[in-house]
Amino acid sequence: MPFAEHPLAESNPLTGRFRSFARVQTPTTGRTLARWAAALGLLALAAGFLPWTQNIRSTGTLTTLRPQDRPQTVPSTIAGRIDRWRVREGQHVRRGDTLVDLVEVKEKYFDPQLVQRTREQLEAKIASLSENKAKNAALTDQQVALRAGLQVSLSKARNYVEQSRLKVNSDEADLVAVRNDYTIAQRQQQRQEELYKQGLKSLTELEQRRLKFQEATAKLQSAENKLEASRQALRNAQLELASLSAEYQDKLAKSESDRRSVTTYQFDTEGQIAKMRNELANLSIRSGYYQITAPQDGYVVRALKEGLGEIVKEGEPIVTVMPDAPALAAELYVQPMDIPLLSVGRKVRLQFDGWPALVFSGWPGTSFGTFGGVVAVIDNIDSQGQYRVLVTPDPDQEPWPKPLRVGSGVYGWALLDDVPIWYELWRQVNGFPPDFVGAPAGKDGKEGKAGKKEKKAEASAEEEAK
Structure with missing residues (x-):
């Protein structure tokens, strides 16, 4: 151009x-x-001026709120050998259903009639104790009889001593009379001797007087011997009285020793009976542990022991049971800097593994495939640098899916305050924590009016108190 x-x-x-x-x-x-x-x-x-819901993100797994709802291993209370399996993996069982049959491996329990024989030993020991008590009662009666016999024998011995004393007094009186007769006979003889020398008495009369003197002398000697014999009898009676108490005390001491020996044996027998009763009770209880039963309703998850004839130890786990209809809870782990922002009752949104979801963490109302939850438990101690939080289903939101299983992964975020997007970006760039909200968030993630009113009431009460 x-x-x-x-x-x-x-x-x-x-x-x-x-x-x-x-x-x-x-x-x-x-x-x-x-x-x-x-x-x-x-x-x-x-x-940038659109509202954005601040949140605390965390990951975790599904667990249960109640400890009894978690998978548990069923151990063997006693040592034994697996004789028979009653269940298979995945089978539903009721509480008390038999899972495994065991047989004994300890030789002291091999006897199939062990409980009956132990009961017979116990009955024999009880009968022995009964006879021992009868012997103790007989020894007690014997002591009573010995004490009564001692009193009677003492009375008899005292009477004999008194009788011997009276005999001595009587013999002493007789000796005095005989001595007087002797003195008179001696004087008469002397006078007869003098009269015979003077020729006034005949020899016959002198001999008669001498004969009477001899008789008086013999009577005197007899009276003295009799008195000495009575005194000796009195001494013997006194000695008998003194030895009688010692003799009966010896018998009583021997009887008391026998009674105490019987009492000792009785106490020892009672201790053995108590021990045998304890053993019998243990054997009866042990017989109930040959069948391992389900502790609650649930499903057999895994058999930890395989085959038949395998030996298990005391307390060794045999099978794992998962309770049915557990109260599920999401176990999330939160950083320590975010823990002050959480409280029991805080709203949480959850995403479960296996359920497709379209998530906008800042706009929970536009998210798809997430489920509502409420913070139920916040641990007071950390676990490897993080704090555990348990989240339960929100009763005001849609229920969690029924096919959920304990142990599956879960992703959650706790809803906090609403802020502009530019503020959230500025906070993220600077690494600041989210804004703190004192009261639990409502359905929209904001602090409710009731929480604000409670704060005002608490502040006014504090001012009045000051």
């Missing part, structure tokens, strides 16, 4: 002077891009 005919030649006066201006063209693509960039910038700026 000739330069004079170019459209710019008329609009620009320089085109007439410079031919290069006629060859330069302004592209329209740059202007379009600039317009789009400006529009997007304005849109991003406007979006």
Whole structure:
């Protein structure tokens, strides 16, 4: 095209002077891009003022809120050998159903009639104790009889001593009379001797007087001997009285020793009976452990021992049982800096493994495939640098899926305050923690009016107290 005919030649006066201006063209693509960039910038700026729900994100697994709802291993209470399996893996069992049959492996329990024989030994020991008590009663009666006999014998011995004393007194009186007769006979003899010498008495009369004197002498000697014998009898009676108490005390001491020996044996027998009763009770209880039963309703998850004839130790786990219909809870782990922002009752959104979900953490209302939860438990101690939080289903939200299983993965985020998007971006860039909200969040994640009213009431009460 000739330069004079170019459209710019008329609009620009320089085109007439410079031919290069006629060859330069302004592209329209740059202007379009600039317009789009400006529009997007304005849109991003406007979006920065949209509300964004702050949240605390964490991961974890599904567990149960109640310890009895968690998978448990069923151990063997006693050592034994597996004789028979009553269940298979995946089978549903009721509480008390037999899982495994065991047989004894300890030789002291091999006897199948061990409980009956132990009971017979116990009955024999009880009969022995009964006879021992009868012997103890007989020894007690014997002691009573010995004490009564001692009193009677003492009375008899005292009477004999008194009788001997009276005999001595009587013999002493007789001796005095005999001595008087002896003295009179002696004097008469002397007078007869003098009269015979004077010739006044005959020899016959003298001999008669001498005979009477001899008789008086013999009577005197007899009386003295009799008195001495009575005194000796009195001494013997006194000695008998003194030895009688010692003799009966010896018998009583021997009887008391026998009675105490019987009492000792009785106490020892009672201790053996108590021990045998304990052993019998243990044997009876042990016989109930030959069948391992299900502790509660549930499913047999895994057999930890295989085959038949395998030996198990005391307390060794045999099978794992998962209770049916457990109260599920999400076990989440939260960083320590986020724990002050959580409280029991805080709303949480959860995403479970295996359930497709479209998640917008800042816009929980637009998320799809998530489920509601409520913080139920916050641990007071950390676990490897994080704190455990248990989340239960929110009764005001849709129920959790029924096919959920304990141990599956879960992703959750606790809903906090609503802030602009630009503020959230600024906070994330600077690494600041989310804003603290004192009261538990409501359905929309904001602090409810009731929480604000409670705060005002608490503040006014504090001011009045001051």
